[in-house]
Amino acid sequence: MTETLSERDGTRKPQRTYAALAADENREDYSLRFAAQSFRRWSPLVVATTALGGIAYLADFAIGASIVLSYGFTSGVLAILAAAVVIFVTGVPIARACATYGVDMDLLTRGAGFGYFGSTLTSLVYASFTVIFFSLEGSIMGQAFQLALGIPLPVGYLLATLIVLPFALYGMGAVAKMQTWTQPIWIAGLVLPFVVVLVREPGRFAEFATFGGIEGAGSGFSAVGFGFGMGIALSLIGQIGEQADYLRFMPAKTAENKRSWWAAVLAAGPGWVVLGAAKQIGGALLAFLALGAVGKTAALEPIAPYLEAVRPALGPAALTFAALFVVVSQIKINTTNAYSGSLSFANFFSRVLHRHPGRAWYVLVNCGIALALMEFGAFGFLNKILGFYSNVAIAWIGAVCADLVIAKPLDLSPRYIEFKRAYLHKINPVGFGAMLIASAVSIAAYFGAFGEYPAAFSPLLALVIAVVLVPVLAVATRGRYYLVRPNLVSGPEVDQDRTATHNCSVCGDAYELPDIADCANQGGAICSLCCTLDSSCHDMCRTAGPVSLPEPTFRSAG
Template structure:
């Protein structure tokens, strides 16, 4: 027996004639302001922000001082010359790899987790990248929280363990309401933050004409002094490359971009490039600023071991503006706290999205994005209490190998396998019903690149391979992806043809499982439920056995054809 659906076509009833249970979500999942379509395509009806608002919110998300801390640490550890060229090399790689990711996320209105699924990793294959991305958010939340706690210690005398807890608790109420509140927070605070960011270096240069020469001759604790050393340059670039996963946080904003049209094409591209890969232009400038301020702080009496702390840097900077005293330290503390709030709401928000994706696929349950805010912040607080700031370079150096391998595999799929080899679909398919669980193209190339680069990082292939292990990760992933795509003839991308009108049709359908209405791009036809089902209900179903992808499954409904890019 079969059931005829409103869209036309027919599907079989589940075995035994049993009717699958209707799914009910809790109030957090049902509230779009709180949930923010965390596991879904962002529908046009929800994307009400202008290009400028998305651009400004995305740039506000990089208001962190980790750049300054990293730049200062590199200058202290490797000296000015190696830090300078390492920062520029890493920024170039990050900018180029960020372009295709930003474009596809903005065009198809998906976050980096959903993008990864359709860029060669498969439905379950991308779970590991969800953890990689979640690791980025809690590592940098911990780093930013540590920086805020250092400011609390200097200004209020609050011991670091209590400062870590306060820095974490401040974020929870701000991030609970997602993009709706985050966009306003970032826009409102942007002018003040920009003024406080750029005025101290100008003031330092005005009162100390020797500051630049002292910076360029700053050797820190480098064994090579200020001379260029390939090994130290490679190590510095590798640490800076740990920030490559920041494009994921930018994509969490870019998925809310309005549709690209002929009328808004120029502004759309400027917003995507500026808020996407463009973050690293400001990021690299901030890292160089951090190396500059480490020199300034050291030359004004700060111990070398503390010269990489942003609160020390900006205390020295604002002292040049206001003179020694409470005004300088008060403004420096305000700036540090403001910066850390602006970034850690983004870290907590992005981490909640990534953990939601991870657990929904493994456990077939979704209590709501807001629940995972507490998980992400809890892990971050644990890292802070373990004093991760003291071994920052080692953590970031190791992490960058895996993060670069992931990004390299995704970019290779987007720029080679899709447009050139045409073995990968031209569009982004993220729904469980249409994907194989594992695609060896992206997943395999990332694993291979990670294993080789991590082995290199720990010295298995010699000193030079250890110094340039992150670049090895990028190169191996970029080469392995198209090779595996050719070897498998791209057959593991799509398990079943798409049944939605992607990119053009914003009409809606009711989900047969939860009963709510979603745009067709978030829907598929389901033989188990005998109707149209939304992507989240499809992800959470633990009883269907993926019957829609089995060879004997009845033909599925057609809601349109995938777009041609």
């Protein structure tokens, strides 16, 4: 990216020319910006289908198997269901906000109580979610390659990483096509093993319901087992961020599409966890059925239990079908992991380094870190990794959710999502402070500082603390850390068509009003990304007052 200012024939030339990858919105997908209305050309059904394609992961099978094999059927299944309820409830307001305002999880977090730099931490939290689950899913694909083709695991992990790059490097258009085309194969493969078990061994379902685990947990209810199991399942709460990365492309809600819009938002947003919980329980069932044949270690690897379940129906073709199902599933989910991870890394580094070479480069960063985790054997530490991570993730999601459902309706914070640097404080102690305190307390509890029961329920402790602290801190600070100054360009008081555009005085491109700020340093309009990347203005707009902009134009955003 170059930054020069030249004058020729009295015409001001753009000061910034974006690198080719960053300037190509067909790849970039407005990765650090508001998703322009002119770019949201997909129907609610297509957006929902694409978003739901990302929940094809088989880590659900492994997570459910790990929980139930460790804590027994009763405690394990109740833990999975309880976690699903929490994830669904917290996901509804987040999905609605991202679909309404055309922002991803990072931009939403900025305006929902964390501030401009405060959300850099959550960008890393979210990026770590995508990296962890990319490595887990890639490990599962590597296991499939080893079982079906005899490929050594290290080589299989590399292949599992490389195979998703062609899809993740391109944007929403390529991802939408891939998810749509592979959906029938994936659904057929998902349903088949349970149909086979139901037809051939229906009595095994009753046996499963009395299963007491393999670590002496017993078939009865254990509060400690329930708590720890719920904490593992709650590690998936960050998945709403991946759903939001697609939901930002929802078309505007109108009187004509209101029902389909809401159906798509609920299904593709929090609705993922309904199928997710079913897959966790289903994975536990398949692991239970295969336990005697493959042993404990292999029972936690989805490919082996799946193969044992479909072998009676498919015979010699079972291994090929099982491997195909695993590969299709992993391509679907790891494309999403790589895509979403690239957005988070791009958001983080653009603020820290004031540079943006393009989202595609951060796909490589995300995949490279995930590959390293695979090679170091991250799959073997599944429970510990997810149990620890859930404490931080749920504190973050709880704080954002509390701002949306408590602070905003009570006018403790602005009722809209402001994500642009020009209008935000660097750190908002409301959401950022609530997350830090909740995370610190729950992590201390997780490591046993307060005894056995708080350790088991540490993620719930994080959620409760975060939700309570947000309105308390909003009242204590009187909400003054949400906005550094009013947005007179596209704020809620501005009565203008939001699809109108201004040309950015830095890069020269046209962007819709929600992506534009008034810049005192430039003396005119500036787009949100150029505002982010400016390292010389020293935030002078916060003290210089508003800048009058010319009337916007009505042409397609660039």
